Amino acid sequence: MNSDTDFRGSAPDPDPPRPYHFPHIVRETLANGLRVLVAENHNAAIVSYRLLVRSGADHDGGNPGLASLTADLLDEGAGSRDGVRLAEDLGALGASLASGSDWDASFISLDVLSRNVDQVSPIFSDVVQRPTFPPDALERIRQERLTEIVQQRDEPAAIASKRFSGFLYAGTSYGNPIIGNSESVAAITAAAIRSFNADHYVPNNSSLVVAGDVEAAHVISLAREAFGGWKHGPEPVRPAIRPRAIEGSRIYLIDRPQAVQSEIRIGHVGVSRSSEDYFPLFIMNALLGGVFNSRINLNLRERHGYTYGARSSFSFRRDAGPFVVSAPVRNEVTRESVAEVLSELRRIRTGDIEVRELADTKNYLMGVFPATVQTSSDVAGRLLDMELYGLPQDYFDSYRENIARVDETAIAHVAQKYIDPERLLIVVVGSASQIREPLGALGLAVGEYDIEGQPIA
Amino acid sequence: MKIETYTLENGLRVVLNEDHSAPLVAVNVWYHVGSKNERVGRTGFAHLFEHMLFSGSEHVGNNEHFRYVQSVGGVLNGSTFFDRTNYFETLPSNYLALGLWLESDRMGFFLPALTQEKLDIQREVVKEERRQHYDNVPYGTSFERLLNLAFDPAYSYHWPTIGSMEDLGAASLDDIRDFFRTWYRPNNAVLTLVGDFAPQEARRLVERYFGDIPAGPAVPRFDLIRQPMNGERREVFASPVQLPRIYRLYHIAKMGADAWYAADLLATILTAxxxxxxxxxxxxxKQIAQDVSAYVLPTEAAGLLLMQATAKEGVSANELEAALDSELARLTTGTISEAELTRAMNRAEVDYAHQVENYDSRADMIAMLATYFGDAGMMPRWLDAYRARTPEEIVAVARQILVPDNRVTIHFVPQESR
Incomplete structure (x- = not known):
């Protein structure tokens, strides 16, 4: 036994680890091709329903915002109910409904008190299969959407992210805002929405995921009843995203005269979710800027006090999403912050990885998993990932092993392969009169643009 | 929900909620001090102090607190509000002792690790936090402005937790030392553990790590009394925003009073x-608003109901305000249906279920009840106070609070040139 004086000197040893198992997943594919996945989780009297449609803004084509406007209208009328009636009837069951699109998919989400699962099932089924798209609701939601686009002109973080994607993926759907732009949203027709819904919301392009306080067998039987009659259709063909290459690093400066901080985005095209390098990249990014104790955050925040928080991320989508470092920093240290990020991007490629920092990062990613899947909504989210990206059935069981086997060599390899500090797109939204000159001193090309991304002569 | 409460000899209150659904443990410490305990000239101090408590203690190096927790797969954070400051981590349950070691080290052995350099860095980080969340975003100062109007300067809800740039600049190491000695005592804290542990073993570890931290003198009592407003207070603020927005603050009963629960249900009935x-x-x-929301805040000293609505393009703040008030009048001069109350009640039940299903959010709510009401046992009974409300009572509360004399109104309007 420790004496009472020395137990404070160093961190206590852990007890033996206790086993963790991801909830058992029950799977069934209906005759119409709808895949149903159910995982029980009895932490609270809640059930999470998620319908995944494997088509999102990547299918917008010449109508940016089409997928998300279609999804947004699903709770505005379905079956015999209008939008207000849906809200009343769902509220009476303790259910809340949301729908929307991402780049790769559209989602309908419903959380309900578990005692009301039977009653909510037919309503959810109406929303999925029998949306009515009332013309007055379309016009109202269109106006809300246009107003939202106007509001984003006030938000520096939104401007920075939007322009970063716009410049990086110009001419492809990843370059458009998911919610569209003012011209496209004004032009989308009711017919386009109906046909997007008819073409993409088909059972063979969808998965139903249910997690929570309910018996799996019961959910499966409810699903057969509610979705068995859903007519399957042709499988939509996914357009590939082909961004153009970046020739050399360039700063895109966007003036926001009243700004007291600069919103910085630095990056380039990243990697798709199906990459065989996914795990080493995931760990490399965590170490670089993905967690609080990562290099970029410790540098900009804890060493220099330039920012409240800086981070890096790879958006692993069905095609290669962006790799981006983001930070809001005060005007006076904008140049220094960009320079520090560039130096971290160069350093991670040198293979200079400390044994301890890699071990800490891997231990974090392996150990934190159970804490991130406590709720029904968390569990459902993991199943959606599996379905959307075609992950193997034992994915969450072999997750720790896949992280454990990544070593320093693999980290250095993916850093060299996927991070290119000489071909970076750098967007800075800030007070140009204060930051123009310092940014110029970095020795990179600088161009000035308005908040719509048009060059200023 | 099994909840055990006991108190160590030094006054530290401990709450245990054993639950083996996941191999995790939430370790959560609430100190009963927040921005309402600050003095004029040192606003924002309680929150700046919270940042300092992550910068190491006698046996834990600078930034090592984060490293210890993250490197074993834990998640952590802290937060500051008017009435309290909390520090929390969720760890794999075999690391319970690590969480207790870390929290006890900063409760008992913080001051030896304090340096001017750490303070200077965190002061800059917090100033950036203020810029990011208040000064560089549209409508960012709305809450600060509401509080400035709603509470006289002598009442410390007059300023928000983030404080002013000037006061952040003035904070000194002596301030940190005084604040720590005054407030960060075991007799002013609640330690809550939720999750996968054996209660006997947890008690032994808690005693080991916290038992020898000396109690401090009784903490100063908060005895400020909010002065009545004597009429509505209004402000029109021109700023670089695209759309006008109306902000309202209504004074309501303190949390825990029947009328507070009624006001919470009222907010749901208005905008859920x-x-x-x-x-x-x-x-x-009418389609004159882009959005509208109303909610009550979980404050201890004074109750607040906040409301906001954004005008559509071409709609003035006055026009929107008139429509909002006529709808509120329809409620206060009419009735609420059973169906409306049932929906609001269901939502309270769903919110509670979401709060419970995570160990960390469950621990935080238990700690709140123990800190504000001295009764962690309220946790499993939380919804009873909502269930006891009637439509008539909610209308009566609405009639009482939704009056001009009881409110502050701010119109954020676009500047002329944009």
Whole structure:
């Protein structure tokens, strides 16, 4: 036994680890091709329903915002109910409904008190299969959407992210805002929405995921009843995203005269979710800027006090999403912050990885998993990932092993392969009169643009 | 929900909620001090102090607190509000002792690790936090402005937790030392553990790590009394925003009073979804608002109901305010249906279920009840106070609070040139 004086000197040893198992997943594919996945989780009297449609803004084509406007209208009328009636009837069951699109998919989400699962099932089924798209609701939601686009002109973080994607993926759907732009949203027709819904919301392009306080067998039987009659259709063909290459690093400066901080985005095209390098990249990014104790955050925040928080991320989508470092920093240290990020991007490629920092990062990613899947909504989210990206059935069981086997060599390899500090797109939204000159001193090309991304002569 | 409460000899209150659903343990410490305990000239101090408590203690190096927790797969954070400051981590349950070691080291052995350099860095980080969340975003100073109007300067809800740039600049190491000695004592804290542990073993570890931290003198009592406003207070603020927005603050009963629960249900009835009063009238039918929301805050010293609505392009703040008030008048001069109350009640039940299903959010709510009401046992009974409310009572509360004399109104309007 420790004496009472020395137990404070160093961190206590852990007890033996206790086993963790991801909830058992029950799977069934209906005759119409709808895949149903159910995982029980009895932490609270809640059930999470998620319908995944494997088509999102990547299918917008010449109508940016089409997928998300279609999804947004699903709770505005379905079956015999209008939008207000849906809200009343769902509220009476303790259910809340949301729908929307991402780049790769559209989602309908419903959380309900578990005692009301039977009653909510037919309503959810109406929303999925029998949306009515009332013309007055379309016009109202269109106006809300246009107003939202106007509001984003006030938000520096939104401007920075939007322009970063716009410049990086110009001419492809990843370059458009998911919610569209003012011209496209004004032009989308009711017919386009109906046909997007008819073409993409088909059972063979969808998965139903249910997690929570309910018996799996019961959910499966409810699903057969509610979705068995859903007519399957042709499988939509996914357009590939082909961004153009970046020739050399360039700063895109966007003036926001009243700004007291600069919103910085630095990056380039990243990697798709199906990459065989996914795990080493995931760990490399965590170490670089993905967690609080990562290099970029410790540098900009804890060493220099330039920012409240800086981070890096790879958006692993069905095609290669962006790799981006983001930070809001005060005007006076904008140049220094960009320079520090560039130096971290160069350093991670040198293979200079400390044994301890890699071990800490891997231990974090392996150990934190159970804490991130406590709720029904968390569990459902993991199943959606599996379905959307075609992950193997034992994915969450072999997750720790896949992280454990990544070593320093693999980290250095993916850093060299996927991070290119000489071909970076750098967007800075800030007070140009204060930051123009310092940014110029970095020795990179600088161009000035308005908040719509048009060059200023 | 099994909840055990006991108190160590030094006054530290301990709450245990054993639950083996996941191999995790939430370790959560609430100190009963927040921005309302600050003095004029040192606003923002309680929150700056919270940052300092992550910068190491006698046996834990600078930034090592984060490293210890993250490197074993834990998640952690802290937060500051008017009435309290909390520090929490969720760890794999075999690391319970690590969490207790870390929290006890900063409760008992913080001051030896304090340096001017750490303070200077965190001061800059917090100033950036203020810029990011208040000064560089549209409508960012709305809450600060509401508080400035709603509370006289002598009452410390007059300023928000983030404080002013000037006061952040003035904070010194002596201030840190005084604040720590005054407030960060075991007799002013609640330690809550939720999750996968054996209660006997947890008690032994808690005693080991916290038992020898000396109690401090009794903490100063908060005895400020809010002065009545004597009429509505209004402000029109021109700023670089695209759309006008109306902000309202209403004074309500303190949390825990029947009228506070009624006000919480009222807020839901007003703005929870498309079927709610204000959203249906202003957003769906008249289409003069882009959005509308109302909610109560979990404050201890004084109750607050906040409301906001954004005008559509071409709609003035005055026009929107008139429509909002006429809809509120329809409620206060009319009735609430059983169906409306049932929906609001269901939502309270769903919110509670979401709070419970995570160990960390469950621990935080238990700690709140123990800190504000001295009764962690309220946790499993939380919804009873909502269930006891009637439509008539909610209308009566609405009639009492939704009056001009009881409110502050701010119009954020676009500057002339944009």
């Amino acid at each position: 979804d498309k079927a709610s009063r204000l959203e249906k009238a202003l957003v769906v039918e």
